[in-house]
Amino acid sequence: MNSVDNGLGVEKVHVWRGDLHVLRGVSLQVTPGELVHVAGPNGTGKSTLLRVITGLLHPEQGTVTWCSRAIDRFRAEYQAQLTYLSHEPALKGDLTALENLRFAVGLKRQVAPAELREALGHTGVAHCADLPARVLSAGQRRRVAMARVLAMRASLWLLDEPFANLDAQGSELVSELLRSHVLQGGLAVIVAHHELRIECPLRRLELHA
């Protein structure tokens, strides 16, 4: 299984958390236009795997490659092409939703406020654009975070439990965004507990204790 030449490759990654052998030789290949659903019971290292893929967490053994180049060599350039959504929606409470987006996306590319409002509209929270993030509900905060993921226009999406705190309509929206992202040739690695019903090339990676 050679490493994927234009996608994401994870080869035999081992990670210890103190005494706990959290990731035991996990391997994964993701090609453009593919969605990987990382599933498994709690504490099996799903989130850890995602952090390793982002390049934040350096695995003790094993490598992560992007376009068959080890990410350590061009970390900044690689991270510019991904967007990561962790359990926290990563919003500053004192800033409005629009300001949060402007400062987050503005670091990656020039972006006009109108485009950000459009992204917020896409995820159904256009009306909260000028409200401080702390007054928003958890679901609304999730939607603003999804708007950020959308506005980043990154080719690799790494989403940790994107469906948490979302109502049925919210989950439907996220599935739709994922589907269109993957069908346009994007890559996505999603950690989720329940089954994903998304009509796109989808593979499951089961992590066990």
Added chain:
Amino acid sequence: MSVGPVEVFLLVMRRELRLSFRRPEQLLQPLVFFLIVTTLFPLGLNLQLSLLRDMSPGVLWVAALLSSLLSLDALFKSDADDGTLEQLALSGQGLVLIVTAKTCAHWLVTGAALVLVAPLVAIALNIPSVAFATMMVSLAMGTLTLSWLGAIGAGLTVGLRRSNVLLSLIVLPLAMPLLIFGAAATDRAISQISPAGALYFLAALCVFTCTLAPFAVTAALRITLE
């Protein structure tokens, strides 16, 4: 389309300043602490004004150090708690640049404010106004150096719970040289001797710290973000 380093620097500066001014009371707290600490010394020492003059540079500088340290703990903590620190690290822009912008914005809001308040305190400590200029210049350089040293400490302790004491324990030994040169510069300015020697040393220390510290802070953040 992509964003140049200058824009990133200005964007992060604007973000930090906007965040700070959204909660102005948090900016006042270190300044009030500075005033309180400097009033403690004369009360505790209850000595005549002339003796107070000899003590005043040291008192002013120790108070400035402690109040700057107070505000440093929050430099990265609020971003780490709500997950934005990760997003900054993953922005694809050099973390060194982002850290430099954050620390400079933090210094503007705390160190520079302290320098502006210093004359008020100097009058209370019976420091003659002829020394104000040197005092403010040395305080500006001193607080900037301390902001960088404190940023290293904050970067190392951001993941820990009660890290305020540990931060001071780490940073204060490193800050002793700037206390020595800063207080000496002010002391000489008071007794009308040329403070050039001490100011040059302080400036050298400031430049040295400002050039090396950003890389240390970035390394510290990489460690805690793992």
Added chain:
Amino acid sequence: MWTWFYKLASPPHVYSLAATFAPWFLGLAALLLGYGVVDGLAFAPPDYQQGDAFRIIYVHAPGAWMSTFIYTTMAVAGAIGLIWRIKVGHAVAAACAPIGASFTVLALATGSLWGKPMWGTYWAWDPRLTSELILLFLYVGVMSLRSAFEDAARGDRAAALLAIVGVVNVPIIHYSVVWWNSLHQGATVAKLGKPSMDAAMLWPLLSMFLGFMLFFGGVLCLRLQGEVLNRERQSNWVRQALKS
């Protein structure tokens, strides 16, 4: 040719190496220290100025030297661990800290005891003693930072970075304290130590230095075994090591 160096990075090899070298280091150290103390106390002539009080140098000078030497060793080992991600580097750095701190305390205490007959007070803010005190604060800072993390690997890396920042600052702190001291004293008061040493005084001092270094080597080997074990608890080589 490089295999011996490469093997230094493998924990089981270092564990057995430390076990074999420890007794040699400690044995040699005992010999040298024994000779140094006896010769220094009984046979070396008294200093013409300080009389027999100068004999404290046989304990103070090596202690002060070791405190800085061990801090530097800790910073270098930490840097190796941090840059090349070699666990043994962090184990050595973690082992160095308490030993270095204990020698700093020794240097401080003997320095102030030596100060009493010279200046009449136990603490006269002598520049070297003041830098020694700040060095102790740096040691305490590194040790408390390392223990503040639950995850040992993160604690190691944070402490390594602080040690590197610290070692860069040690000379700066020393010379600024010397500059500060010259501010108040004006003319240099008889600074601590540096009596003119003739050969009979020098040999015991040299053997004390070597004795301190070898003792440090021996205790480092002992502590290193514990540190390596703590960081390698899950690997299988530990099972055989525990049997011996």
Added chain:
Amino acid sequence: MSVGGFWAMGGYARYVWPCFILAALVFAWNLWAARRYHAAARLRARRTLAMAASEKR
């Protein structure tokens, strides 16, 4: 050096002997602490291995 004079250390006995005693204490503490640390590490390692073994069964 007369034996009596040796102990007196030229009148500085109060300062010289405590220094050497202190040095001996520091040396002893280092040895004792290192040994104790190694023993504790062996104990913890043994316990972890036992736990790992029971986990596998």
